[in-house]
Amino acid sequence: MDFSIDEGTQAKIYYLEDSRKSTYETLLRPHLNFLFRISYRFYGNRMDAEDLVQDLLVKLYSRKEDLSKVDKMRPWLLRILYRQFVDNSRKKKRSPLGYITRRLEAAEPTPVEMLPDHTSDLEERVCNRMVFSQIREALGLLDKYQRAVISLHDMEGYTLNELEILLEVPLGTLKSRLHRARTKLRCILEKKGTFSV
Amino acid sequence: MDCMIIKEKMDDFMDGQLEAACAAAICEHIQKCATCRKRHAIAIRLRETLKALPVPPIDKVFGDRVFRYAVERNKPYRQVLPYLMRIAAAVLFVFAFGYLFQKTPWGVGSGMEAITVSMELRREIRLLFNSEETLANVTFSLELPKGVELEGFGEQRKIVWEGAIEKGSNLLVLPVTAHSLEGGPIIAVLRHGERSKQFTVNVKVTNPVYNDKSANRPHRYEMSIIPT
Numbered sequence: 001m002d003f004s005i006d007e008g009t010q011a012k013i014y015y016l017e018d019s020r021k022s023t024y025e026t027l028l029r030p031h032l033n034f035l036f037r038i039s040y041r042f043y044g045n046r047m048d049a050e051d052l053v054q055d056l057l058v059k060l061y062s063r064k065e066d067l068s069k070v071d072k073m074r075p076w077l078l079r080i081l082y083r084q085f086v087d088n089s090r091k092k093k094r095s096p097l098g099y100i101t102r103r104l105e106a107a108e109p110t111p112v113e114m115l116p117d118h119t120s121d122l123e124e125r126v127c128n129r130m131v132f133s134q135i136r137e138a139l140g141l142l143d144k145y146q147r148a149v150i151s152l153h154d155m156e157g158y159t160l161n162e163l164e165i166l167l168e169v170p171l172g173t174l175k176s177r178l179h180r181a182r183t184k185l186r187c188i189l190e191k192k193g194t195f196s197v
Numbered sequence: 198m199d200c201m202i203i204k205e206k207m208d209d210f211m212d213g214q215l216e217a218a219c220a221a222a223i224c225e226h227i228q229k230c231a232t233c234r235k236r237h238a239i240a241i242r243l244r245e246t247l248k249a250l251p252v253p254p255i256d257k258v259f260g261d262r263v264f265r266y267a268v269e270r271n272k273p274y275r276q277v278l279p280y281l282m283r284i285a286a287a288v289l290f291v292f293a294f295g296y297l298f299q300k301t302p303w304g305v306g307s308g309m310e311a312i313t314v315s316m317e318l319r320r321e322i323r324l325l326f327n328s329e330e331t332l333a334n335v336t337f338s339l340e341l342p343k344g345v346e347l348e349g350f351g352e353q354r355k356i357v358w359e360g361a362i363e364k365g366s367n368l369l370v371l372p373v374t375a376h377s378l379e380g381g382p383i384i385a386v387l388r389h390g391e392r393s394k395q396f397t398v399n400v401k402v403t404n405p406v407y408n409d410k411s412a413n414r415p416h417r418y419e420m421s422i423i424p425t
Contacts, residue, residue: 024264024267025264028264029260029264032255032259032260032263033255036252036255036259037252040252040253041250041252046253046256050256050259050263051364053259053263054263054266054267054331057263057264057266057267058266058267058270058271060267061267061268061270061271062271131246132246132250132251135243135246135247135250136250150247154244154247154248155247155248155250157248178208179208182208185243186243189243
């Protein structure tokens with residue numbers, strides 16, 4: 001008995017694989033910028049943001065059959081991105097490599113500092129960059145939940161009621177996280193003299 | 198209204214979460230009190246700055262790279278790694294490769310390490326690859342000495358597969374069993390493009406009757422490979 005796969009069958013197998021891949025890419029590629037932007041908000045650096053998007057896409061590939069059944073893709077993606085962020089932050093906290101990475105990053109200019117600035121006044125430009133840099137540094141001192149809620153609420157403009165549904169986190173918990181995050185952020189920035197009364 | 202209460206309620210006030218009467222009272226206080234007015238102005242500025250925090254554009258090649266990587270990572274042979282990790286119930290031997298690819302010198306070359314295993318007893322060799330960056334299309338090859346078998350591969354002496362290495366730690370657990378006293382070198386080679394790195398572990402096999410305590414002692418070796 002011959003068990004070898006004839007050329008036609010082989011071609012069908014490849015075709016099936018290609019079509020699955022293309023569906024997966026077709027559905028997710030339009031959301032890539034969105035995923036990167038939110039990831040960047042969470043982490044404040046390109047490297048970790050790209051890693052988070054990559055981890056998410058690897059995970060989604062194994063669930064590619066479910067993708068076409070998702071009704072509203074963007075809210076669904078935001079929810080799993082948030083979960084992946086929490087998960088990755090936990091892993092990073094356990095890893096001794098995280099500390100080394102953080103120290104190395106601190107010595108390098110942040111992407112914000114390397115961005116071209118359209119502000120005409122030089123003094124204002126320098127001041128803006130300093131403020132951005134200090135805020136980013138202060139955000140890095142918040143815990144993962146506080147960072148996530150401040151990123152989504154204060155930066156991306158989601159309301160707490162929207163986040164309650166999107167992240168499946170109780171409203172009270174979100175309120176308390178946001179309150180603590182803002183208080184801590186203000187406290188850090190006041191100490192630095194960035195935003196002091 | 199007291200300034201401390203205003204400070205406490207400032208966020209709720211700005212979020213529009215307060216009842217109309219309370220919000221009006223705060224509004225009135227802010228107009229009269231210079232400190233609270235300043236605090237309010239700072240809070241507005243902080244919120245505006247947070248919203249204005251720039252996000253750099255996505256890397257042009259990132260999209261292609263990440264989709265290719267996701268497909269690569271989900272190929273069946275990649276799933277051998279977690280399977281092998283799961284069956285590693287007991288840590289018997291640990292090897293650590295440090296950073297994967299050294300800038301110089303390139304090509305084959307590395308130290309030789311030795312381990313002792315007891316014949317017919319399953320042992321696990323752990324290879325820990327640390328990489329500074331994600332590397333796709335890495336070719337792994339493993340050469341086993343005669344009489345040493347990798348679980349699930351029978352008498353196959355050379356095993357080659359392709360995969361990707363993630364940034365950070367990558368663990369590969371190899372459950373091996375020695376069926377003869379001959380022993381010999383286990384050679385692990387990693388290839389990425391034109392570059393390759395070889396690591397050799399010399400396996401010494403002892404008779405199972407002889408209770409060699411060193412055979413059960415964990416080992417940890419390091420080697421550095423840094424991508425250019």
